Each structure stands twice: as structure tokens, then as C-alpha cells.
Amino acid sequence: MLRLEGVSVRFGARAALDAVDLEVADHETVCVLGPSGSGKSTLLRVVAGLQEASGKVFLDGTDQSGVPVHRRGVGLMFQDHQLFPQRDVAGNVAFGLRMRGAGRAEQVRRVAELLELVGLPGAQGRAIAALSGGEQQRVALARALAPQPKLLMLDEPLGQLDRGLRERLVVELRELFGQLGTTVLAVTHDQGEAFALADRVVVMREGRVAQVGTPLEVWQRPASEFVARFLGFDNVVSATVSGEVADTPWGKVPVVPGALQGECRLLVRPAGVRLVPVDDGLRCTVRARTFRGHHVAVILEPAVGPPLEAECPPAEAPDAGATVGAAFTAGDVVLLPPEPDRA
Numbered sequence: 001m002l003r004l005e006g007v008s009v010r011f012g013a014r015a016a017l018d019a020v021d022l023e024v025a026d027h028e029t030v031c032v033l034g035p036s037g038s039g040k041s042t043l044l045r046v047v048a049g050l051q052e053a054s055g056k057v058f059l060d061g062t063d064q065s066g067v068p069v070h071r072r073g074v075g076l077m078f079q080d081h082q083l084f085p086q087r088d089v090a091g092n093v094a095f096g097l098r099m100r101g102a103g104r105a106e107q108v109r110r111v112a113e114l115l116e117l118v119g120l121p122g123a124q125g126r127a128i129a130a131l132s133g134g135e136q137q138r139v140a141l142a143r144a145l146a147p148q149p150k151l152l153m154l155d156e157p158l159g160q161l162d163r164g165l166r167e168r169l170v171v172e173l174r175e176l177f178g179q180l181g182t183t184v185l186a187v188t189h190d191q192g193e194a195f196a197l198a199d200r201v202v203v204m205r206e207g208r209v210a211q212v213g214t215p216l217e218v219w220q221r222p223a224s225e226f227v228a229r230f231l232g233f234d235n236v237v238s239a240t241v242s243g244e245v246a247d248t249p250w251g252k253v254p255v256v257p258g259a260l261q262g263e264c265r266l267l268v269r270p271a272g273v274r275l276v277p278v279d280d281g282l283r284c285t286v287r288a289r290t291f292r293g294h295h296v297a298v299i300l301e302p303a304v305g306p307p308l309e310a311e312c313p314p315a316e317a318p319d320a321g322a323t324v325g326a327a328f329t330a331g332d333v334v335l336l337p338p339e340p341d342r343a
């Protein structure tokens with residue numbers, strides 16, 4: 001459905017996008033994830049035709065060079081909704097249909113259908129200002145879907161909503177896109193949102209693609225230290241692997257059979273740090289605990305090496321100040337390639 005080949009955008013000396021290749025299949029939801037300034041919005045703007053770029057953009061196999069925004073058949077929904085405050089809900093949802101020259105009866109029918117779809121049946125006559133943030137988000141979505149775009153693009157679609165609402169809407173959006181068979185390219189800096197919504201995620205770093213994969217692949221096997229840290233994994237140290245053991249500042253850490261040998265960076269996911277009796281592991285003092293719902297994140301200060309985060313069931317989390325042992329599970333140890341020189 002969408003293919004980018006060597007797309008670059010420069011603002012002065014700075015590359016906002018640097019030779020980006022990307023494919024989005026029909027009916028697929030792809031989320032672009034990355035820190036602020038990594039080029040996510042620029043990528044969407046290039047696909048929409050709002051930003052000049054070198055390289056090629058193909059939609060449905062057709063080169064989009066010189067094709068203006070309104071002929072690309074893409075739907076756009078931005079963070080701040082950009083609804084027309086002076087029009088009612090129906091007037092907003094019908095906007096793209098009017099632009100396409102749809103007749104009055106078709107507009108009325110489609111608006112009713114779409115409002116039903118996004119969970120706002122009968123809201124046609126309501127004023128935009130009288131809607132909650134979540135309701136406005138639904139109206140913006142209905143408006144973007146109304147012209148049946150080939151590709152729907154969402155820029156921080158749930159950005160301003162509170163967490164509970166976001167979590168609910170992510171589930172609804174995923175169901176809705178599945179039901180409609182919509183192809184979606186979404187941008188977010190929130191990894192939870194991206195992982196819940198996407199079939200595949202693209203992690204961006206300084207205008208380049210740092211990793212592409214299913215949420216599970218990226219979560220289980222971050223391709224680099226950058227991706228690992230972006231996902232919130234901070235248990236990363238230098239290591240030397242020999243056989244099924246890595247030598248690290250925390251002592252010996254087991255690795256899976258067949259692991260690459262020699263020097264590397266090594267990540268232990270917090271789930272792979274087990275708390276054991278002091279004499280059975282690396283001696284640590286519990287520095288802090290943070291309740292995360294289904295688990296507690298425990299920050300340990302080891303006798304040797306940098307701080308270590310462990311994940312514990314709430315009932316088993318030790319108190320701050322306690323002395324515990326830490327042991328490592330090979331299945332949660334990830335060997336990361338050395339960071340490429342980006343100078």
C-alpha cells in the first residue's frame with residue numbers, strides 16, 4: 001500500500017529524515033515511535049504531500065511525485081484534532097464528503113454510519129465545544145475515515161487524552177481498524193500506545209530507522225542499546241561473552257546457548273533479575289520500589305556494578321533498605337551490538 005524509498009528531508013544542515021525506507025502492507029497498522037525530534041511527523045507530512053522530500057513515495061504502487069495532498073487519497077488526523085469549532089459534529093464529519101462532491105442524502109447517511117462506528121450515535125447536532133476530549137477525538141477520527149482513505153495517518157492520535165481514556169481508545173481503534181480493514185500509519189512517542197495499536201512498529205532515531213518489527217520482536221529483541229533504552233530498559237552494561245557465560249560488572253551472567261562470543265553490550269530485562277537469598281546471588285541493597293500495577297519495579301544497588309532494576313510480584317517485593325541476592329535468567333539477557341558510530 002505504501003512504500004518509501006530513500007526518503008530524505010533536510011532543514012538547513014540538519015537531516016530530519018535520512019534515507020528512510022519503509023513499507024506498509026494493505027490492512028496493516030504500523031506505528032512510528034521515537035523520541036521528540038526523531039522525524040516522525042516529518043515522515044507523515046512527506047507521505048501526505050505536505051513536505052517536499054528527496055527519494056520516492058509510492059501509494060498503491062503509484063509514484064506520488066508531484067501529486068498534491070488532496071489527490072493522494074490519504075486521511076490525516078492530527079494531535080490537536082483541528083476540528084472546525086463553528087460547525088456541529090455532522091458538519092465536521094461531512095467535511096471530506098462535501099469536498100468530494102457527495103450529495104446531501106449520501107452525506108447524511110455516511111455521517112450517521114460513521115458516528116455509530118466511533119461510538120457517538122446521534123451526536124450530529126452537538127457543538128464541538130460541548131464535547132469532551134475523548135469525544136472530540138472520535139469526531140476527528142470519523143472525519144478522517146469519512147472519505148474512505150486508502151491510508152489513514154494519525155499523528156499522536158491520543159496525545160492529549162488522559163491515560164485511562166487512551167488505553168480504552170487504543171483497544172477500540174485497533175478493533176475498528178481490523179473491522180474496516182483500514183491501512184494505518186500512526187505516529188506516537190508513547191511506546192505503550194504503539195505496542196497496543198500496531199501490527200509492526202518502526203523505531204526512529206535522528207531521522208533514521210533504528211528498528212522495524214512486531215511489537216513482540218522489538219520488545220524481546222531490541223536491535224540496539226538506543227532502542228533498549230528508549231523502551232525503558234536501563235540494565236545495560238559492557239560484557240565479554242565466552243560460551244554460555246558473560247563477564248559483566250555484576251559478575252557472571254548466563255546467556256543462551258549459541259550466543260555471539262566476545263565483547264558486546266548486554267541487557268538484562270528486569271523480568272530476568274530474580275530475587276534470591278543473599279548467599280545465592282549478587283549481594284544488593286534495595287534502594288527504591290515503584291508500584292506498577294501487576295508488578296513492582298525494584299531498584300537494587302549491587303555490591304559491584306551499576307544499579308539494577310528487577311521486576312517482582314507485588315506480594316514478594318522487598319522493602320527499601322533490605323539486603324537481597326540477585327540472580328539472572330539467561331532467557332531475559334539480550335546481547336546488543338556495539339552502537340554504530342553516528343558522528
Ligand SMILES: Nc1ncnc2c1ncn2[C@@H]1O[C@H](COP(=O)(O)OP(=O)(O)OP(=O)(O)O)[C@@H](O)[C@H]1O
Pocket residue numbers: 011014015016034035036037038039040041042043189
Ligand atoms: N519546518 C521546519 N523547519 C526546520 N526544522 C524543522 C521543521 N520541521 C521539523 N524540523 C526539525 O526536524 C526534526 C524532526 O522533526 P519532527 O517534527 O519530524 O520530529 P518528531 O519526531 O515528530 O518530534 P515530536 O515527537 O516532538 O513531534 C527536528 O529536529 C525538528 O526541529
